[in-house]
Amino acid sequence: MNKLYVLPQLLLACTLITLPGCLTDGSGTESGSTVVTAPTTTPTSPTADPTRTICDPFKTNSPQARDRGLVGNLFYLTDDQPRYSNITDYLNNAKVIDANIYLDRLFIPTRPFDRGFYMQSGDLVTNINGTTLYEYFGLRMTGQLQLAANEEPGYYQLATLADDGALLKIPDGLGGQKIIVNNDGTHSTKFKCATEPVYMDRSTHLPISMEYYQGPRFHISLVAMWRPWPDGVTNTNPVNDPLCGQQGNSLFFDSTKDPVASNAAFYQLLERKWKVLENENYVFPEQSNNPCAPPEETLAISNYSLSGIARDRVTLTWSTNVESNSQGESNLTSTGVKTLSQVDATNTLSHTLTITGLIPNTLYAIRALSTSPGGQNAISDERVFRTPR
Known part of the structure; x- marks a missing residue:
């Protein structure tokens, strides 16, 4: 089910990223591969006697x-x-x-x-x-x-x-x-x-x-x-x-x-x-691993795309190989400032999320993020687009 999120006011500063391509209003292009595997943590089999x-x-x-x-x-x-x-x-x-x-x-x-x-x-x-x-x-x-x-x-x-x-x-x-x-x-x-x-x-x-x-x-x-x-x-x-x-x-x-x-x-x-x-x-109290739980396969994002690009919003869709939650990251390229959407905590393999609160006629770089129940994080590559006037 599609989730609608308004970008929060809390902004996370980051460095300006150079973006390729020349875009028209409401158009988009991708940066990187079409299948993304970028977990920030790798699962390990919990060990116990x-x-x-x-x-x-x-x-x-x-x-x-x-x-x-x-x-x-x-x-x-x-x-x-x-x-x-x-x-x-x-x-x-x-x-x-x-x-x-x-x-x-x-x-x-x-x-x-x-x-x-x-x-x-x-x-x-x-x-x-x-x-x-x-x-x-x-x-x-x-x-x-x-x-x-x-x-x-x-x-x-x-x-x-x-x-x-x-x-x-x-x-x-x-x-x-x-x-x-x-x-x-x-x-x-x-x-x-x-x-x-x-x-x-x-x-x-x-x-x-x-x-x-x-x-x-x-x-x-x-x-x-x-x-x-x-x-x-x-x-x-x-x-x-x-x-x-x-x-x-x-x-x-x-x-x-x-x-x-x-x-x-x-x-x-x-x-x-x-x-x-x-x-x-x-x-768990004071520990992070259940040695009885089987380790997850490495979390990966694939089939990431944007649709429904409008003056103030965009819809993200992607897939994961492990059931996980959904979040979007919006990078205002003119300032290098990133904004995170709220987390949709529903664990799923097929993700759809709509971000609102965008500025018309503005260049954005958008990424999808997912976290699995086992604590793995996966981040997609960027999709770059300009909102219509």
Whole structure:
């Protein structure tokens, strides 16, 4: 879909570029090749010790990006320990596995779990007695929340679905953490909601930790959700969904289906604007690479062209070999000043973007820019044209 952008007032200075060719009003020519490959970064395969790396053991089927997701630790109770019924006792007493676990997102609908955990090397994780871990284990995952491209800045209400206990924590403003959603305890799949909002804008990276334990076999569930704060204001009046506090292994999901199917209660949450936090909502803390995500092929721009040249606008079209976002750069050749359009954050292979706010009877050099989810940047060559009088 074509996106229309007015050039912002912020200008980036650069040196004057000598441009070839003699142009007529509204005409254009290209500078350079017709197929452009100009990534400013080259992807590399993230490396990690395969004997200490656990990749997405719950198979959340979410698109992977090397800079997004959650990372954490796996721990378990030994056979001689009490069967605790809260996450704090698990964290204080459980044995920690010497490995890092990576998740693309927190979306584990209610289902049986007897697969256990496998290292990237293929080795099965077991306890000290050689038993597969499918009960009395826990996770502590960390990451940072951000808005997805289609979400608006504002106040949001967080919630979790969990079987068994889960605590979602955020910074308390004093250097520590506070519980924003308390879904602790041994229980069937329960929906719990935050009673205070979090504010999110385009620059917000909200640190979170999700602490979770699975008690007795076999069902597990862990889903992180949010919705725009219902009253749209900043007060901390409790705002409850009718399903907050409700629980049941078959209330939200049908685990007898393969794959697991959503039930009416889960669809009701979606109707009330609850949304599962996707891979796009999670940014890794203090690291840029997910060793479980396959490396992208080198990002390249091709088939770049201009059309619809008018007194105050021009339309750019181009293709990329990796799904990526879209942005335009306008160079006012008489001054050497460049202006960037807003970024269209939709990741696509076919790009169309219209820049407005151009000056009539003026020579411009225009470039297309794309950035992939893995952080690669590609820049086209220039197309030079003069706007009509």
